[in-house]
Each structure stands twice: as structure tokens, then as C-alpha cells.
Amino acid sequence: MAIEAAINRPVSSYVGLPPWTDKNEAALLQAYNYIIGIPGKDLRTQLLRAFNVWYGLPDDTFNVISECVAMLHNASLLFDDIEDFTELRRGQPGIDFEQLLFTVAHRVFGLPRTINTAAYAMFVAMNKLYTITGITQSTHQTLLDIFLEEILELHRGQGLEIYWRETLTVPTEDEYFCMIKQKTGGLFRLGVRLMAACSADINKDCTSVVDLFSVFFQVRDDVMNLDSTDYAAQKGFAEDLTEGKFSFPVVHSIATDPSNNFLIENLGKHTEDVELKKAMIDHMRYKTGSLDYARAMLKDLELKMRMEIQSLGGNEPLLRIVDKLHVE
DSSP states (O other), rough: OOOHHHOOOOOTTTOOOOOHHHHHHHHTTHHHHHHHHHHOOOHHHHHHHHHHHHHHHOHHHHHEEEEEEEHHHHHHHHHHHHHHOEEEEEEEEOOOOOEEEEHHHHHHHHHEEEEEEHHHHHHHHHHHGOOSSSSSSHHHHHHHHHHHHHHHHHHHHHHHHEEEEEEEEOHOOOOOOOOEHHHHHHHHHHHHHHHHHHHSSSTOOOOHHHHHHHHHHHHHHHHHHOOOOHHHHOOTTTTTHHHTOOOHHHHHHHHSTTTOHHHHHHHHTTOHHHHHHHHHHHHHISOHHHHHHHHHHHHHHHHHHHHHHHTOOOOHHHHHHHTTTTTO
């Protein structure tokens, strides 16, 4: 009788979902909250604020879009650390100027929880768009369409980069640039397109600047990873080579000397040997001139970016960001 009484529950107890609790939400987002606790430069928010000089969104609308993009960015970092076999994530230097090292989230919370959290955070980010007020239902639908389009591009770019790395498939320069506009550019472009859709000046198209900035930003990061003492102190020496990444200098170097297998063979080793990585960098520097080529590319991209900004009416905050990222 006790068992029968216990299982004799009404149908209503099995139907529908109970209210989602703050306790459950906190449990699901532990890995996410961990990674946002790692200090960073928050360049994406600075960049969006600069673009808002053109779009003039009110603070409440801008803040929702900024939060959406930031949440997507941090969710993508959770995935990136898993897909790149990362063990430590480096934050910005502390008050003593020493580099802060953090165990990656999936080493703290495990792969299953971290993967689920990253996926869940992407949908939470999308859901934030429903909280924007003062826009039509049609505009809300446009925001969701933009979100879906750019999330697809982000994963296409990320997927191609992983495919190239895992199969030792060397992309062409044009394929590399396309991947960058998908992966690196996806979040930049998402924020700007969302802002444009909410703006009174919906015909203001700044995507040319976003795409140029994305390529510039990633090529710069590729060069700094291989050819910057400060960068090495912050992020480790030539970590892209350990990852086996086909960065821009690597792509150029292999294309310049396709019969030489030195780079591609050693990329597949995922080496942590500093001397071998130095030899790979010397090959790109002296044999194929790829580091000089990449720096020349950066100068050309920066010039084009500045000209494009001026053609859209100028933007001092955006130019200040470009100034900070200038590479000699």
C-alpha cells in the first residue's frame, strides 16, 4: 500500500516544466563564470563602443548587444580550449605585472559539463536579444536571423581551421582570409550587424571595416605569436607552432617553398621543443621571408582600414584602437 500510494501521483505532476531556478542556472554556468573571471582586454566591447559612434544606440540597447557578443565570445573560448588541447589560459598581468596562469575550464569542471555549458551559453546569449525594447517584432526577427547567420559562419571557420590542422591540409592565402572572416570576424561582425539593425540609420554599412579589422587583427596575432618578445612573455613561446596551426606566416612560407616539407612535418609533431620552434621561425624569417611579408601585409591592411573608416565619415575612438594595434 505504501508503494502504491507513493506512485499514485496525478497526471499533472508529470506534465509541463517547473520554473527554472537560480540554483540550477548557477550550476549550469559554473564553467562559464569561471572563464569570465579570468581577466582580459575586453577588446570586443571597446570595438563595439567605437562602432556605436556611427550607430548611436541608447545605452540599454547597446548593453544587451554587448552582453550577447561577450557571452558568445566566452562560450567560444570554452570550446576553443578543448579543441586546441589547451592546458592553461593566460590572463592579463596582475598588479605585480607577472603573468597570471589559469587552469582551463574543462580541466576544472570536466569535458561533459564544460561542453554543455558552452553550448547552453550560446543560446542564453541569443535569448538576450528578446530583451531589447523599443523595436518592432520584425526587427526582433532580423536580430535572430543575423545571430543564426553569424553563428553558422563562426563554426564554419572554426571547423575549417581544425580540419586543416588535423589533416595537415595547407590552405591557400585566400582560403585563410575567408576562414578568418568567418571565425575571427564572426563575433565582430555579429555585434556590428545587430547594432545596425537596431539603429535609426539602418543603411549604414560598416561591414567592410569589420572584415578588414578581422583580417588585420588575426594576421597581427599570428605575427606576434612568432615574432614578439612581449607576446611570448604573455602567452608562451610560439604556441601556434605547438598547436600545429596554419597561421598566416606558415601558409605563406609553405606556398613560397612547396617542395620543402620542413614546416609541415614539424607542425604535425605539436612540438614543445623551443630550439625546434626557433628553427621553424628562422625558416620563415630567412628562407621564405614570410615574417617580413606578413608585416608588410599588416601595413597594407592598416592603411586600407584607415581609408575605409574615413570614407564612412571618420571615427576617432575606432582610430585610437587601430593606433594601439599598430605594428612597426
